[in-house]
Each structure stands twice: as C-alpha cells, then as structure tokens.
Amino acid sequence: MxxxxxxxxxxxxxxxxxxxxxxxxxxxxxxxxxxxxxxxxxxxxxxxxxxxxxxxxxxxxxxxxxxRPLTLRPAPRGDLAKILTAALGDEVKIKVGGNTFTGDFDPAALTEALRDITDGALHSRVHAGDAKGPLEISLSRDESGGAPQAMIEWASVRHAAAEDLFHSFAGSHGMRMALAAKIIRAHDGDATHEADKLRVSLPLSKDEK
The missing domain is CATH 1.10.287 (Helix Hairpins)
Incomplete structure (x- = not known):
C-alpha cells in the first residue's frame, strides 16, 4: 500500500x-x-x-x-484564539469560552486548516440550499480527560449528502477539508463531523488555564 x-x-x-x-x-x-x-x-x-x-x-x-508527509514548524506557546481570529477575519463571529488557549502550534499550517474548514462549512450550507443565518463558531477549553484541549466547533453545518465532510474528497472543498484534517492530526489533534457539527480538538499546554 x-x-x-x-x-x-x-x-x-x-x-x-x-x-x-x-x-x-x-x-x-x-x-x-x-x-x-x-x-x-x-x-x-x-x-x-x-x-x-x-x-x-x-x-x-x-x-x-x-x-506527502507533513512537516510542521510549531512555535512554542502559540495563542490558538489569536490564530483562529486571524484565520477567519473580523467578519466571522467566534464565541470564546475560557481564558487561555496556549500550545505548540504551526501558525501558518493551522491558519490554512482553520480557514479551509470554515470555507468548507460555508460551501456545504450553500450546496445544501440552506445558508440562512450566520455560521456558528465556538472555541472552548476542555479538561475532562485530564490533559487540556481546545475544542473548536462549527455548528449549523448542513450538507446535502450523508458523507463525512473531512473524508468526502469531493471537489476542491472536499480535498481542502481532508488536508485540513491531516494538519489538525499532525498537531496531535482530531477533526470530526457529526450530524450538523464540525469539531476540532487540539492539545494545549498543561501549565495554564
């Protein structure tokens, strides 16, 4: 293989x-x-x-x-909230719950991934014929599993088909979504699509809250 x-x-x-x-x-x-x-x-x-x-x-x-294998250039103590805000711009509203979101991130790769996931979510809504209302995006901190994680969620993501948007490979948007998921997993995170929600988890530094 x-x-x-x-x-x-x-x-x-x-x-x-x-x-x-x-x-x-x-x-x-x-x-x-x-x-x-x-x-x-x-x-x-x-x-x-x-x-x-x-x-x-x-x-x-x-x-x-x-x-091809990904080569990340992580910067220590990167601020995920700032990376997310810079990636999506001022026009997209992000609900932030938590104080700090510091971790070792490759800002360029992560910016590309988060922007492509958002574009893919918006495209899926248009393709499904239901693009009413703003796309809901939230960033929160989860420590229920012991190790702190950042959770980014795109809600109200409707899709005409039943396939996982991160594994559809349908057109440019599908391939960008798949590459975005690969970038997330290269950061030891995960990217999932369940019902009308896209979720990304990324590990955070343990010494801050």
Missing amino acids: RDLGRASVQIVHDLKNQLNGLKLYATFLRKRLEKAGRPADELETVAKLLAGLERSATDMNLLVRYG
Missing part, C-alpha cells in the same frame, strides 16, 4: 506538470486571439478553458500535498 501511495503521488505530480504545460499553450492562444482582434465569444471560451485548467492544477497540487 505504501508503494501504491508513492506511485499515486508521482502520477498526480506528473499530471499537474502536464496541466501547467496546457495552461502555457492556452495563455499563448489567448494572446494570439487578442492580438488578432477575434470575437468576444472566442476570447471568453479560452478564458473559461484557462480557468478550468487552473482549478484542475490547484486540485492536483492539493492531492500531491495530501499524499
């Missing part, structure tokens, strides 16, 4: 390079059409072709990243 995984990553990597080559040819064609003053519908067709190739190349890159 390990050999198959390595072979799959190499195949996807080669396909990504071929897509990048097609993008170069399509870009050259677009410039030639623009220079020749071709009709707008022809230029629009090439623009759509380029956009499709760009999406496919991005998806291939996500698959390559998912198939």
Whole structure:
C-alpha cells in the first residue's frame, strides 16, 4: 500500500506538470486571439478553458500535498484564539469560552486548516440550499480527560449528502477539508463531523488555564 501511495503521488505530480504545460499553450492562444482582434465569444471560451485548467492544477497540487508527509514548524506557546481570529477575519463571529488557549502550534499550517474548514462549512450550507443565518463558531477549553484541549466547533453545518465532510474528497472543498484534517492530526489533534457539527480538538499546554 505504501508503494501504491508513492506511485499515486508521482502520477498526480506528473499530471499537474502536464496541466501547467496546457495552461502555457492556452495563455499563448489567448494572446494570439487578442492580438488578432477575434470575437468576444472566442476570447471568453479560452478564458473559461484557462480557468478550468487552473482549478484542475490547484486540485492536483492539493492531492500531491495530501499524499506527502507533513512537516510542521510549531512555535512554542502559540495563542490558538489569536490564530483562529486571524484565520477567519473580523467578519466571522467566534464565541470564546475560557481564558487561555496556549500550545505548540504551526501558525501558518493551522491558519490554512482553520480557514479551509470554515470555507468548507460555508460551501456545504450553500450546496445544501440552506445558508440562512450566520455560521456558528465556538472555541472552548476542555479538561475532562485530564490533559487540556481546545475544542473548536462549527455548528449549523448542513450538507446535502450523508458523507463525512473531512473524508468526502469531493471537489476542491472536499480535498481542502481532508488536508485540513491531516494538519489538525499532525498537531496531535482530531477533526470530526457529526450530524450538523464540525469539531476540532487540539492539545494545549498543561501549565495554564
């Protein structure tokens, strides 16, 4: 299985390079059409072709990243509340319950993961045809198991299908969700999808509350 995984990553990597080559040819064609003053519908067709190739190349890159081992660069005593707020921006309201959320986190990787989980949650609501009301996000501290953990929850996440959003691999959002879960687990945390809730747990430092 390990050999198959390595072979799959190499195949996807080669396909990504071929897509990048097609993008170069399509870009050259677009410039030639623009220079020749071709009709707008022809230029629009090439623009759509380029956009499709760009999406496919991005998806291939996500698959390559998912198939390779993650290398984290954790910073000691990172503030998870600040990382979460910075990742989601001021437009998203986060309910914070607890005093401190300090731990050893890779801020860049975790920012990417938390942003992609939120985008995936929002996308699933739109896809399900039920995007009314704000997405509810909360951050709390849990010490019921002895070791302190941060719990991040995305509530009111409705999905048209029954599959786990962290394991669907459906489209760009599905692949980003899977990669986000891998980043969370690389931090010794966990990412789960139950009913209409997404939950992420991350270990915290033991010396602070």
